Amino acid sequence: MKKRGIGVGCMWYGIGNTGAPNPAGAFLDFLEDGTVLVLTGCADIGQGSSTALAQIAAGELGVNIEDILVVAGDTGVSPDAGATSASRQTYISGNAVLLAARQAKEVLLQEAAGVLGAAASELGLGGGYVWRGGERTPVTVKDILARCRQKGKLTLGSGWFNPLTTGLDEAGQGVPYATYSYATQVAEVEVDTETGKVSVLRLAAAHDVGRAVNPQAVEGQIEGGCLMGIGYALLEEVKVDRGRVGNPRYAEYILPMSLDAPEIHAIIVEDPEPTGPYGAKGVGEPALIPTAAAIANAVADALGVRFYDLPVTPEKILAALTAEGDHKSPDE
Amino acid sequence: MKPFRFRATVNGRPVDLPVDPRRRLLDVLREDLGLTGTKEGCGEGECGACTVLLDGRPVNACLVLAPEAAGCDITTIEGVAVEGRLHPIQEAFLEAGAVQCGYCTPGMILAAKALLDKDPRPTDQAIKTAVSGNLCRCTGYVKIVKAVRLAAARLAREEGAV
Structure with a gap:
């Protein structure tokens, strides 16, 4: 018999550790031809940080993203940005790049202020032009860059960001993170009571990311996290026997594959974080955190039996159903 | 072991080179031909990262011995784009x-x-x-x-x- 159930999982997750120093830096050079070189220690391991950092620099300097060249994770030339871990890079390196861009922008705005007879604080950059009080002026960014170079001024910026290091008190407690990401996921499952197999039919995953710098990449992170969460809930278990991993290959350590992927509805919630670049927080790990809880709750909803250890394998389900059956009298 | 003559068509071009017959197609592609777009993941046919087309059929290049691919029409990721234009x-x-x-x-x-x-x-x-x-x-x-x-x-x- 196949039984369906629905379950909910919620989570909050700290972004920007404050217990220990947690900085990232960035260098930026606004070159004379209008291209922008960004040096960052932030290693893009596929989550799309180089694109997000380019977007942040482009947004601040009012240039096209095609004009941004990001040199990432080259310890020969890039400043330290710490690890690509803890869902921290958009928040921390994003702020570092934003600050570096602001510094270079300030040089340009000061120069533009002289040309336009305006205060630098009234001016902005956008679409390759200098803007004044929300109106585009005829002065281009390239004009200003050329004037700077004629005077021997370089348009460089450097920035670094460290969420305020609070440390821990004697009890090892304190304010552990600069901000938090929140998420709720809902899973719908079908459980085969004869085989114990759980199929995840649908997942809805709503994530507060502060601000989605790159919505497509955020969706990709959420979808990937959901599938990894299915593995955590139902399949994946490292079997260790006297210090040896007993299942060190994909034929034995089973990952969810394409045919296991359910409908996944990624929902981006944007509640801007005041200390984040353009309000952004992080999404990498949060994407996976509530999935197993949502699925385990859905299985409990379907069967009326709760499971307290993962993965919820067919063997565990059949054992629980058998045990439950044993408690019932035959005529029940 | 004595090399054999590996003759095949790789990404539309004829290839003819001496190859140790114990080597895998994956090694010939990556090491001899420099076609490093084909990735080695698990090396035992479970992950599919090294998938190439052998006469139009997808195969794990880590499980194909070089002699098995001789005479075949092989397509790697480098052969998918046509004249610099992405497929x-x-x-x-x-x-x-x-x-x-x-x-x-x-x-x-x-x-x-x-x-x-x-x-x-x-x-x-x-x-x-x-x-x-x-x-x-x-x-x-x-x-x-x-x-x-x-x-x-x-x-x-x-x-x-x-």
């Missing part, structure tokens, strides 16, 4: 955001190509089945399936235009 499947992967870390991508694209060459209008289930030998840990497959669907639609339109 519609590659374009679709970029547009749909189907690439994250990228390690599974070459194999994924070749598995998709093998499917679309045979079945130009696949269902989502057929797409998922076609890439079921290719593991991806980043994307959740959502955007990969979307990309293949998008590529199929584009290829059908191109076909219609001819």
